[in-house]
Amino acid sequence: MSEQETSFRAPRGTYDLLPPASLEWRHVMGLAMDVFALSGYDPVETPIFEHTEVFERGVGEATEVVGKQMYTFTDRGDRSLTLRPEGTAPVVRAVLEHNLHRGPLPLKLAYAGPMFRQERPQKGRYRQFWQVGIEAIGVDAAALDAEVIELGQRFLRDCGVETTLLLNSIGHLDPDCRGGYLAELRRFLQARRDDLAEDDRDRVDRNPLRTFDSKERATVAVMKDAPLITDHLCADCDAHFAAVRALLGDLEVPYVLEPRLVRGLDYYTRTAFEFVSGELGSQNAVGGGGRYDGLAESLGGDALPGIGFALGIDRIVIARGTHEVPRRVHVYVVAVGDETAARAALKLATQLRRAGIGADLDLAGRSMKGQMKQASGSGARWAAILGERELASGKATLKDLTTSDQREVDVDQVAEVVRP
């Protein structure tokens, strides 16, 4: 760092995660992985960057994410690499690479980590953002769809986020299903091209489904009469969707059918869903997911169905508002007097820590009053006071900071008395 340039900021769209917010993050991510584990989803870690083709072929070159938002770079070996913009394609790549699908199916995997997309930042939308998610791979049963969706909803409720579940089926690519529907939708849009908002006209050919996302009034009016994918599903996809809805009913998972819900990644088939919250303004999606029965093949592997979701930690933390996070300091050791007391305090704090009890103390030479204040601020339940009197008798004064009661106990007994 040169003398003239010493004030760096985190890059645009990124931010430093500092205490106490960092504690809440750990808490939410830990809760997610715990809840996922209850359903048999084991953690998996894939690299932060992948060969660019993983996303081009997996997510789809026509998507906004791949076309405009990826952090792609060439390394010294002249390989094109990309910071992962999402988690599903890498997990499926890893499954195929290690032949995990040759074992018992479905594979149930969970992940948590940062993703990268170069978008214009705003609240709830960052260039590096964290997701937790699960993938259930190798089985196309509707029961798996129901399990995955219920799990996502339960986790969100457990961490205090009120969401609405939007549900749709977007079929599969064949001409008797989404393929035929897209042709019909395109015909419909072409006939009314002049009625669409100007910005939406180029979507007719490029990605007609996305016209459903438009907020332009002219387009919305046109789309009211547009054919719906759910009226054009093939028999198999229709039956699958009916089964998913029935099972969600069994599990008492409330949902809203949203036949205009389309998702931005090309690999989705059949079931598509989104969890939306009213707390987030423009970025109302807390998370979403769906089935991706064609993804493994487009990555060059065996045909392998799958379903999963991803949830945005940044948005979850915003949507749940401020919450108390568990404090880790249980005892604050207060030293009164000279160097001898300070040494005894460090020794007692260390004993407590070795016994697995959170303990802290003043190492900045504060007055007793200052130390008591620190004790309050630390969130500790107990203050253990060591002064001349206590040192002479081998005791400590234990003060319960919640009730202000205090009594003397042997120094060696402190751990037992305060143990939660």
Next chain:
RNA sequence: GCGGCCGUAGCUCAGCCAGGUAGAGCACCCGGUUGUGGUCCGGGAUGUCGCGGGUUCAAGUCCCGUCGGUCGCCCCA
């Protein structure tokens, strides 16, 4: 990528319209005589007024640019 608003102490903000030596609250530190916090009282430290340029005798204040944030569009987690 496009448009609106904003950027002053660690935090939340006032001061800007009508240029004249930088403020409040909270937080932080010390103290209110002998060893007790969360309340109260007194005192204290802290600012390249986001950055760069311009106008002016004089710019936190006006103008331009730039970076960053935020809201909307777009997209999505």
